Amino acid sequence: MELEHQTIDNRAVVRQLQQLRNRIAERFPTRGLTQTATHLCDISRPTAREAAALGKTQWGLRILSILAIGAGVAGLIQLAVYFDLSVDGKLHLTEFTQALEAALNIVLLSALFIAFFVRLEKLYKREKALNGLYRLRAIAHVIDMHQLTKDPPSVIRMGRTGSSPVRDLTEEQLLRYLDYCSEMLSFIGKLAALYAQYFPDSTVVSAVNDVEQLATNLSSKIWQKIVLIQGNDRGIHHNHE
Numbered sequence: 001m002e003l004e005h006q007t008i009d010n011r012a013v014v015r016q017l018q019q020l021r022n023r024i025a026e027r028f029p030t031r032g033l034t035q036t037a038t039h040l041c042d043i044s045r046p047t048a049r050e051a052a053a054l055g056k057t058q059w060g061l062r063i064l065s066i067l068a069i070g071a072g073v074a075g076l077i078q079l080a081v082y083f084d085l086s087v088d089g090k091l092h093l094t095e096f097t098q099a100l101e102a103a104l105n106i107v108l109l110s111a112l113f114i115a116f117f118v119r120l121e122k123l124y125k126r127e128k129a130l131n132g133l134y135r136l137r138a139i140a141h142v143i144d145m146h147q148l149t150k151d152p153p154s155v156i157r158m159g160r161t162g163s164s165p166v167r168d169l170t171e172e173q174l175l176r177y178l179d180y181c182s183e184m185l186s187f188i189g190k191l192a193a194l195y196a197q198y199f200p201d202s203t204v205v206s207a208v209n210d211v212e213q214l215a216t217n218l219s220s221k222i223w224q225k226i227v228l229i230q231g232n233d234r235g236i237h238h239n240h241e
Helices: 002-006 010-027 032-053 058-082 093-147 171-198 200-241
Strands: none
Touching: 010 032, 010 171, 032 093, 032 171, 093 171, 093 200, 171 200
């Protein structure tokens, strides 16, 4: 029971992300942020399933390892039959040397096959995890693009040019918009952490840390804007008083 509180519940992450997507769609139905939230929500379930699958045994590759072991044992048995090994000491020195060399070759080849299939399973899982993390990293950058032009009013008033983006959000809407971006980045970090939770490979853990750090850095930029907007709002209310 205690272990449940030490791991991320992938179903809870997916459920809460769906709720966030609905909140964004209700408040900004025509914005591109809603489409990005929908895309993130759509890939969250298969991402959670893919991460959970990494913690399971790949029986196809394990069966190949078992077959390699079986082939090695069968080879040793055939070797014993061929050289007529027995407890009566019939085997001469030359035959014993040949038998020992053949047995070592069989054992070595079997071990190499087993090591290959075990490593192949690890490489397969690592590639799946890294591909999933690359997708999450790309979405994080898309979210950053959405908030890039959502500047605080104090910055907007510095002047516009003919190429300035459209600023049609109120301060309250802008706060909501930026907060939603920050929440989406937080969920990207949670989805990334699922890969390390189910497959704690050193390469995967390092890639997960990179994605989480990216999400944290982008979220920090957003919160700097939120603080400026809230400070500007408090300044306006103070002047009115």
